[in-house]
Amino acid sequence: MPMTIRRLCAVLRVSGKTELLLVILFAAGFAALPVLALLPSLWGFTAAWAVTYLADETLHNRAPGFVRRLATLQLSRTMRFAVRTVMLLALADRTDAPDGVLITGLAVLSAHFLLVMMYSALHHAIRRRRVLPVxxxxxxxxxxxxxxxxxxWLYRRFLRKLLHLDLPAHAGLIVALATGTWYAAYAGYALTIGAASVALAALLGQFRAVRRMPGRDAVIAEVNRQLAAHRPEVALYFSFAAVSRDFMYQVNMWIETLEQLDRRPVIVLRERASFRFLARTRVPVVCVPKADDLAELDLSGVQVVLYPGNAGKNVHMLRVAEAKHVFIGHGDSDKLASSNRVSKVYDEIWVAGKAGRDRYQRVRHAISDEAIVEVGRPQLAPVRSHAEHVPGPVPVVLYAPTWEGWSDDDCHTSLIPMGVPLIEGLLAENVRIIYKPHPLTGKRSAEAAAADRTIRELLREDEDKGAKAAKGAEAARARLQEIRARLDEMSGRHEGDDAQQLRDARVPDGDGAAEWQELRDEWHRIFWASRSGTRHHVILDQLPTLYECFNQADLLVSDVSSVVADFVASLKPYVLTNALDLPDEEFRAAYTTAGGAYLLDRACTRLPEILRSVREPLHDPMAARRRTLKEYVLGPDRPTSMERFNAAVNDLADRSTAERAEDLLAPLA
Structure with a gap:
């Protein structure tokens, strides 16, 4: 039975039993409407009508995946409202309502849908005009x-609001059918058509205002004036098609590093959705979706361009020959992306330590040794070492699998072959589990998505929700929400569109950095303290951060990814999943980070012995290997990573300036 429920949830794209029950009520209500209208049964129809309204609205909030699935089946929200309206008129006809009431109702409800169409067209025109090039x-x-x-109230979720204006007409007609007095029907009709007309007139006034929106050339010219005043020397350039799934962690991890550079930085983004996930920064950020608009921006003073990811749109910036182009990546790992032959298009490749250099050298014709620079990982400063970690009464295991990749060739995730057995094995070992899947988990593979859902259900079922823990979590929730709201405000994140983002843009003051860090520290402190009695955690949001999860964990279980390389900084025990059950020597030879790892077989039979390294710290045979691996993968502790990264930027910027000067003098020689 539980397996059947899970399969139904997966097919219907709902997350649990409550949502599944709502779907059943929703379907039953709509199926009952024509039957009860034709019988006719006024009270039965009214009950089914109310169920469909309430279930529809609740599913929009709790199961958006199911609602999107309905839309693909041509059962959009508008169609569902139309079905309810037609069934109500059929009920009125079957109960011998006067012709005047029926004809007026048909005319009013048809006019309501026409007003909704006109409102939608006007809303689309306003939204299109408010889309700016930068x-x-x-x-x-x-x-x-x-x-x-x-x-x-006029602009956001307008279709939901406009369609719900049929409620007065529907309710008035139902009351009229129940009482036999028809004034209620006419009053409801008047309220519906009047409210829809007022809303349309109000939006028409907004359309007149938006007609004075500045044009493309004026916007780009003003942005160029502001860039000229800032005089950026270093650009971080980022593009990714899946940015709406929080791929911005690849940018956010570099923000603090950019802010500490000697050279003036700017961040160049290519997708509008990027702002939704951008962390707080005082660095100027420019988002330019179109390549021809990017070409119009004055970035002539930029000497060094940093790329945290490989993407097709990188070519739009790589064509700037005067600048030096550097691939910095978003973490060193043993994946193909960390030694891709595409890297040849960049002037230099910056890696954390010698492991990154060796990785590129193993790929024939990848890139010359002179173009590889070891700069460390400045982001790892928040990661506490094992010496600072105080274990709790129960071992804490962080399971952070990677995603399924763009193709089966680079699929390193353990979720599909062994994720569920791993969690079941951990639950049998009496440990606390922090489960933090990759943001793109399930994007390409339905099997990965199903395994992810199953793991979450297993953790929920095993959760020990004692009264004390629940009470503490409830008391802390308000403060956590308050802090999150302030952090969103400080990051400049709002629900506005392009034009509003540009209208509100200002140079930030220098007083927010300390408050930002204090609030984040407080959020993490309250979050973990309020859940001290909680057995497991499923982490899906930006907070708590990955590195804060590192600091909570006694042991990491992960796949071949940059997560493992970063965790090495803590010197704590970690586990690499060996889903193909390769011989240990072969696996360690293939993946650098396996050098200090415990290797977990597909059946997870080694799990009890691995956990012994946490429960009995003296029995940790991989400890010495981890110390050696740390410098090999991440570089030496001195000079610091930030010092090395800053020096690399300065050196390359100086070379870029010198080459430009030579190019200017060459025609005079």
Missing amino acids: VVCNLDMSGIDIPERPPA
């Missing part, structure tokens, strides 16, 4: 006149 953050754009975004 969106910025941390530049002062007050010099350009951009109209305020329409008020939220």
Whole structure:
């Protein structure tokens, strides 16, 4: 039975039994409407009508995946509202309502749908005009006149609000059918058509205001004026098609490093959705979706361009011949991406330690040794070492699998072959589990998505929700929400569109950094303290951060990925999944980070022995190997990673400046 429920949830794209029950009520209600209308049964129809309304609205909030599935089956929200309306009119006809009531109802409800269509067209026109060629953050754009975004009650979720204006007409007609007096029907009709007309008139006023939106050339010219005042020398350039799935961690991990550089930085993004996940920064950020608009930006002073990811749109920046282009990646790992032959297009490749250099050298014709620079990993400063870690009464195991990759060739995730047995084995060993899947888990593979859901259910079922833990978590929730709201505000994140983002853009003051860090520290402190009695955690949001999960864990279980290389900084025990059951020597030879790892077989039979290294720290035969591996993978502790990274930027910027000077003098020689 539980397996059947899980399969139904997977097919219907709902997360649990409550949502599944809502789907059943929703389907039963809609199936009952025509039957009860034709019988006719007024009270039965009213009950089914109310169920469909309430279930529909609740599913939008709790099971958006199911609602999207309905839309693909041509059962959109508008269609569902139309079905309810037609069934209600059929009920009225079957109960011998006067022709005047029926004809007026048909006319009013048809006019309501026409007004919804007109409102949608007007909303689309306003939204299209408010899409700008460039969106910025941390530049002062007050010099350009951009109209305020329409008020939220008119603009956001407008279709939901407009369609629900049929409620007065529906309710009035039902009351009229029940009482036999028809004034209620006419009153409901008047309220529906009047409210929809007022809303349309109000949005028309907003359309007049948006007609004075500045054009493309004016916007780009103002952005260029602000860039000229900032005079950026280093650009971090990022593009990724899946950015809406929080791929911005690849940028966010570099923000603090950029802010500490000697050279003035700028961040260049290519997808509008990037702002949704951008962390707080005082670095100017410019988002330019189109390549021809990017070409219009004045980035002539940029000497060094840093690329945290390989993407097709990188070519739009690589064509700038005057700058030096560097692939910095988003973490060193043994995946193909960390030694890709595409890296030949960059002037230099910056890696954490000698392991990264050797990795590129193993790939024939990848890149010359002179172009590889070891700069360490400046991001790892928050990771506490094993010497600072105080174990709790129960071992804490962090399971952080990678995702399934773009193809089966680079599929390193353990979720599909052994994720569920691993969690079942850990649960049998009486440990606390922190489960933090990759943000893209399940994007390409339905099997990975199913394994992810099963793991979450297993952890929920095993969760020990004692009264004390629940009470503590409830008391802390309000403060956590308050802190998150303040962090979102400080990061410049809001629900506005392109134009509003540009209108609100200002140069940040220098006083927010300390408050930002204090709030993040407080959030993590409250979060972990309020869950001290909680057995397991499923981490899906940006907070708590991956490195804070590192600090909580006694042991990491992960796949071949940069997560493992970063965890090496802690010198704590870690486990690599060997889903193919390769011989240990072969696996360690293939993957550098396996050198200090415990290797877990597909059947997880080694798990009890591996956990002994946590329960009995003196029985940890891999400890010495981890110490050796740390310097090989991440580089030496001195000079610091930040010092080495900053020096590499300065050196390359100086070389870029010198080469430009030579190019200018060459025609005069």
